Amino acid sequence: MLARLVNGLRATRPTVVSPFAVPTLGSIRHKHEYAPRFKNLRKAQRGRITVRTGGSTRGSTVEFGQWGLRLVSEGVRLFDKQLKAADGAIAQLIRKAAPGSQLYRRFLLSTPVTRKGVNIRMGKGKGDIENMATRWPTGKVVFEVGGQMHDQVVKEAFKRASRRLPGRWEVIKKGDLPVVGSQEVPEATPRNYLQEMSENPTKRFQALEDSKKEEFVKYRRR
Template identity: 45%
Template sequence: MSATMMTSITRALGSLTLPSAGSSSIHALRSASSRPRIAATTPSLRHSAPFSLLAANTRPRPCSLRLTLTHTTIRHKGNLAPRRVKYRKAHKGRIPVKTGGSTKGTTVQQGTYGIRVLEPARLTAKQLQSAETALKRRLKVIKGAQVYLRVFPDIPVCVKGNETRMGKGKGAFEFWACRAPVGRVIFEVGGPVEIRAEVAKEALRLASAKLPVRTEFVSLQSNPRLGSILIERDDQPAAAVLASSLPPATATAAVAAVLGKSATVAEVPLAMGGSPVGSGQL
């Protein structure tokens, strides 16, 4: 390097005035470097917006909302689904088999006619809704006719995808269902108006076609069912015993007293091989 170039560099360095370590200019440089960039890039924002907006954290926060219910939280008017459940998932379970002699739920209680299942089945909410829609569409012409649903799908059914490996917990929610044992009444029709038996039977036949189970038509006079066995009512065995053990004239009056109502001779159930004796009102 030549002497002339060294002289020019020395003069240039000597012209610079650097602050000392204890001067206040170093603090000024530090404070300037620590200012927020938003105030330096957009100086007008500091005067137009409050200072809290400048200091606020604008980064997106993770959503802390956890869905505790299934996808049926939006419940429409026609949907058959419970409004609230304690647990989102349940065991698969089995359809109960009544072995203790109980006949509860096997007779018509609210309406006049109905259908009951002849085999155990698990009915889904969609199947019950389709059957109810077909039943109401057929009975729409009868003013005042009502449809009663004796079961309700309140059991969540979870399903895992096909060809899925074992483990990894229970599957996702799929649909709502109910367990219907043998003899359980599913639908009933009735109301303040009188519905003919032929019309009710045809409407219930259309509803049973939507169900994946065999059904039978029942009425108020139908006997309760215990599995595949029809149980006679309490008044029928006593009337049959009296009619078979007493003379014909005495049996007619005794049977009418057991039934607790006045009946003609033709209406009184006689024993097998008997014939009505006399005529008139008892």
């Protein structure tokens, strides 16, 4: 009887769910969990950030809310801890300023990041999965905010979030033009380096030019 009572107390004990834990098959993924829904994760390599060379504009505009946070610089790798910190910074500010607002997350962490312990010999395969990451290309929106709030509140919230994320970000509104994936690089104009050096010569260049004068040639008898 006592053993049954102890087992019953153990069964009713609340379980602590990690924000980065991978849910099992058939379970529900909560808002604080960024891991994908599938159970078996295949270990992946680091890979490269996608460079949109075909003129794609997918994901570069605001779709669900009124404001969005878009990447301006070159593509970066976003980790779950970075996104969680940015998510908390935005939610904390808009929760106080605009209680009826809503935060939209437009990312999926589908790339597992492995790590091997210290003082472990080489080989023996990859390490265990430590966290999750995603490859974020240029011109893609990561967070969106909707609701009745002032523009300064949104800018301040996204400013705090951008400090916790790598790269440079910009705030856009609903209806702004999309960003084309591939942008033509302007053709470089030819430069006359000899003329530029003659206008602003260095000591070595000035000595070389002086050595070509008639007085120096006669003195050296060459």
